[in-house]
Amino acid sequence: MWNNTEVLNEIRQYLPKKLMGICKDCIMKNNCLASCIAMNYYRHQDLFAPHWYCEEALKAGLFPETSIVPGSESEDYMKKYNAIKKGDRDLYF
Numbered sequence: 001m002w003n004n005t006e007v008l009n010e011i012r013q014y015l016p017k018k019l020m021g022i023c024k025d026c027i028m029k030n031n032c033l034a035s036c037i038a039m040n041y042y043r044h045q046d047l048f049a050p051h052w053y054c055e056e057a058l059k060a061g062l063f064p065e066t067s068i069v070p071g072s073e074s075e076d077y078m079k080k081y082n083a084i085k086k087g088d089r090d091l092y093f
């Protein structure tokens, strides 16, 4: 049942392309699949919501930049975050 259920197979196949937030921009998304989509659904009522821990890490500027897809929204966020932290606020705002 777990391996051959049509809806579960569709979720596994399309999940990486539909993820949101940091999971959408993470280089590990095809393997990690947003960690636990049941927990993500419980927290956000959305199967494609990002995992809370990585989302919080991004907001705090702690998500590893080497794991972010170049040119993504999350990379842009990290650049702005680091510019503000360094006092280079005028570079981005």
Ligand code: SF4
Binding pocket: 022, 023, 024, 026, 027, 028, 029, 032, 033, 034, 035, 050, 051, 054, 055
């Ligand atoms: S951001 Fe975190 S939870 Fe999401 S795919 Fe990457 S490692 Fe997994």
